[in-house]
Amino acid sequence: MVSALDSRAARIALAGRCTLAGTRMLDGGTHAWGGEVSWYPPGGRCRACGLGPAERAVQDDPWSCAAPDPAAEVGASAPVSALVGAWLADFAVRLLLGLSVPDAPLRVDAAGFAMPLSGTPLRALADPDCPLHERLPADVPVLPLDHEATVADLLDHVGVHEEPLSWAGFSRPVRRRAAVRAVTTRLRSAPASARLSALGVAPREVLPVARRDGSGLRYVELAAAGRERRGIPGDLTEARRATTEGVR
Ligand SMILES: [Zn+2]
Structure with a gap:
């Protein structure tokens, strides 16, 4: 499953569906001058692991460009979106060909803080407090x-x-x-x-x-x-x- 969603709430909802079905998830996201591509193999950590109950419950649905919120964060710049999208597509092609992708998130930041491959390896064990690791039973009627x-x-x-x-x-x-x-x-x-x-x-x-x-x-x-x-x-x-x- 390739996730290119525009809110944390949507990513967490999709992560729950992926763990339920035992499906791997490749996620890409952006902020104003950077972004991140993360690969979540089945059985490991999910997008919600490490978040507290309040963070998992945040509803950060996107808003219309026609009604800008002055307090909201700046949207991603077009070159950054293209950069992260290209990495996401590259990872997807490698996975389709049965090739490996990095365990840790790939992070890029055009503001000068490039951190390729950093953070917790996502093959690590799931957070025992994360509620999104239920699996569908094998005999769903x-x-x-x-x-x-x-x-x-x-x-x-x-x-x-x-x-x-x-x-x-x-x-x-x-x-x-x-x-x-x-x-x-x-x-x-x-x-x-x-x-x-x-x-x-x-x-x-x-x-x-x-x-x-x-x-x-x-x-x-x-x-x-x-x-x-x-x-x-x-x-x-x-x-x-x-x-x-x-x-x-
Ligand atoms: Zn989790």
Whole structure:
């Protein structure tokens, strides 16, 4: 997985998905006059290792160039972006060819503090306090429906006390005009007739399902598009179809 994201929050979210799937991650990032390319092999440290809970929770979403924030940091200069992008592409090609890349982050700084290959080797053991090292179980069940199925279709295949979640938040319907957009990942909050794809669910997505008895998460996988088998007899109950918007 090649990460070229523009916020720490997005990188941490992607790091969690990579460790969940056991996938390696190559990350590139920039600041005003420099940048960094880091390689995170499976089983080692991730982008969030070494960060405290408050740092992991920071929401530093990018802002529009049309509404500059005078207190915000200066964006990366174009030559620096090209420089870091070239290193990122070079590392990606080497990995695709089965060649090695440096263990430690590659850091460049056009302001005069070039520090190629410095910092903690990323093959080192993961931070035991980092919560992003859960792995998917080997036997994730594949549901007989794809990402074009509706929320009601999905609820037919989870227990009444289970809470299927999306990875990306979506706007939750609100009955009164709200000053702040209500965003949720609880798929039961969506209209029962809403298609999963319209809520940002990707093809063949693996969705987490929270269990309200406190026993943690389980996961379900959507079938490849066109391979769904909807309407399994005897699997429909009104209780399972109940969303916060009512029974379909
Ligand atoms: Zn970690």
